[in-house]
Amino acid sequence: MQADIAKILFPREQIAQRVDDLAGEIVRAYDLETNADLVLVSILSGALIFTADLMRRLPQPMRIGLITVSAYRGATTESRGARVLRELDVDVTDRHVLLVDDILDTGGTLRLVRERLLLARPRSLRTCVLLRKPSKAPIDLPVDFVGFDIDNEFVVGYGLDYNDLYRNLPDIGVLKKELYSC
Numbered sequence: 001m002q003a004d005i006a007k008i009l010f011p012r013e014q015i016a017q018r019v020d021d022l023a024g025e026i027v028r029a030y031d032l033e034t035n036a037d038l039v040l041v042s043i044l045s046g047a048l049i050f051t052a053d054l055m056r057r058l059p060q061p062m063r064i065g066l067i068t069v070s071a072y073r074g075a076t077t078e079s080r081g082a083r084v085l086r087e088l089d090v091d092v093t094d095r096h097v098l099l100v101d102d103i104l105d106t107g108g109t110l111r112l113v114r115e116r117l118l119l120a121r122p123r124s125l126r127t128c129v130l131l132r133k134p135s136k137a138p139i140d141l142p143v144d145f146v147g148f149d150i151d152n153e154f155v156v157g158y159g160l161d162y163n164d165l166y167r168n169l170p171d172i173g174v175l176k177k178e179l180y181s182c
């Protein structure tokens with residue numbers, strides 16, 4: 001698996017350090033009163049590992065909600081619109097929601113999930129992404145916490161896949177060109 005990686009962008013130690021710092025930002029943003037009703041909503045499958053690491057660095061009581069979204073990608077690296085594969089499994093009405101995703105690219109995924117969550121009338125809704133591609137990220141989509149801004153490259157590892165592989169790679173990197181089908 002490591003042999004398929006052309007370049008490591010973020011080694012595991014750097015990711016761990018940044019997740020620590022992000023957790024600090026998040027703790028400061030939510031005051032004690034809001035803590036009791038916090039729900040972390042994780043967008044599977046990409047945000048699986050990021051969510052697991054982030055939630056263990058947040059000391060306040062919280063619930064976890066899962067929603068599975070497909071960005072219609074398969075064996076390509078191009079986004080073709082998002083679709084919910086499995087609905088959210090927790091009640092967010094009147095609760096403070098922190099939406100967690102792996103990467104903000106065109107914004108289709110976050111927009112879709114945000115609209116669904118807002119229908120349930122949460123008390124507040126903030127968004128946290130580990131990675132953001134600023135060249136394409138839409139300005140009308142607010143993101144409160146960002147791990148790293150990256151160039152417009154297709155990355156894998158730390159939960160991010162190519163054709164459902166490489167999610168278990170502990171670092172974030174770029175695949176060798178010859179491995180992509182487009």
Ligand code: 5GP
Pocket residue numbers: 046071079082101102103104105106107108109110153154155156160161162
């Ligand atoms: P968007 O809907 O913002 O275009 O894309 C977001 C989703 O597409 C992410 O949640 C992620 O699952 C996937 N995605 C976007 N860019 C990349 C990338 O560089 N690598 C991988 N593995 N997935 C990506």
Ligand code: MG
Pocket residue numbers: 043044045046047101102103109
């Ligand atoms: Mg995703």
